[in-house]
Amino acid sequence: MATKTMLHPRNQHREGYDFERLVAQSPELEAFTTRNPVGRTTIDFQDVGAVRMLNRALLKTYYDIDFWDIPADYLCPPIPGRVDYIHYLADLLADNNDQEIPRGPNIKVLDIGTGASLVYPLIGQSEYGWDFTGVDVDAGAIKSAQRICETNKLNIALRRQDIPENTLRGVIKPDDVFHVTLCNPPFHASMEQANRGTQRKWSNLGKGKSQKLNFGGQNAELWYPGGEIKFIANMVEQSRDFADQCLWFSSLVSKKDNLQPLYKILRKAKVADFKVxxxxxxxxxxxxxxxxxxxxxxxxxxxxxLAK
Incomplete structure (x- = not known):
């Protein structure tokens, strides 16, 4: 398999950030811009405030989101990579639809761990018109997501997961049917591990020691007992309960080394098919x-x- 080096062909950020256009739409971004050594406009991507402002400008300029903000210390996701996940999920559905991407509100998507940013539903609804349900264990994240929905007059359902050990149970109702689920799982096994990762990042950047995470994040966003493999294994186990209520379940996997254990888990679950x-x-x-x-x-x- 050839190694990809570019974003998805439909990703609007494939050619990089058009700061001229972004600043025209969101003038407040200009205060965060600077020039890199070759004279191109950029921002300091280690500055959480700058990344938050860039995200706000991107969502307004490309996805018609007039208001977007998140509370301090919540995860501030990089938009282009999140967009790629949505587009590749669209391709996955197209593979079961004569290579035509299914669009519109009849396409039901479940976002596990939607977060305070609500970023996947915002992108997916804008790009394809899909109907999203966002789920999170954190009350603050749900409150922030609700504010984004209400301010932008968006129809995105939000559900609170009351049991942190659960992923799908308790939020998929008996009459629910989804085309696809998505998830960006916590990948650290403990808060201590998350802090060590932070220290390595800051050290590599020549920043010395800091307790500050590069893009923020609450406990539930950063770590889960047993780490990413355990989280996804739990999701696979619970997905068996809803085998006939969803066409495709999916999750990001941060480390390639985690794939082999997950293959074994999926085979044990007797899934009909899986792909990376x-x-x-x-x-x-x-x-x-x-x-x-x-x-x-x-x-x-x-x-x-489902699309009827």
Whole structure:
């Protein structure tokens, strides 16, 4: 497999950030801009305030989100990589729909751990018109997401997961049916591990010691007992309860080394199929794993029935 170095072909940020356009739409961004050594406009990506302002400008300019903000100390996600996940999920659904991307509010998507930023539903609804349900264990995140929805007059359902150990149970209702789920799971196994990762990042940047995380983040966003593998394994186990209520389950996987253990877990769960989709932003490679219990010859009909 050839290694990807570019964003998805439909990603609007494939050619980099158009700061002239962004500042024209969000003049407050200009105060955070600077010039890099070759004279191009950029921002300090280690400055959480600058990244937050850039996200606000991106969401307004490309996705028609007039208001976007998150409380201090919540995860501030980089937009282009999040956009890629949405586009590759669209391709995944197209594979079961004669290579045509299904669009519109009849396409139901469940975002596990939607976060204070609500970033996946905002992008997916703008790009494809999908109907999103966002779930989170954190009350503050739900409150922030609700504010974004209400201020922008968006129809995005939000549900609180009351049991942190659960991923799907308790939030998928008996009459729910989804085309796809997505998730950006916590990848540290403990808060101590998250702090050590932070120290390494700051040291590599020549910043010395700091307790500050590069893009913020609450406990539930950063770590889960047993780490990423345990989180996704838990999701796979619970997905069996909803095998006939969702076409594709999916989750980001931060480390390539985590894939082999997950393959074993999926085979043990007797899924009908699973696949890994690689994504890239420059030299950084990310990926998501997707699995389904619906057999290949039934997926097109399953998708068609849901889209009615």
């Amino acid at each position: 989709v690689e994504m890239a932003q420059g030299q950084k490679i990310s990926r998501f794993i997707a699995w389904t219990y619906i057999r290949r010859n039934q997926r097109s009909q399953f998708l068609s029935d």
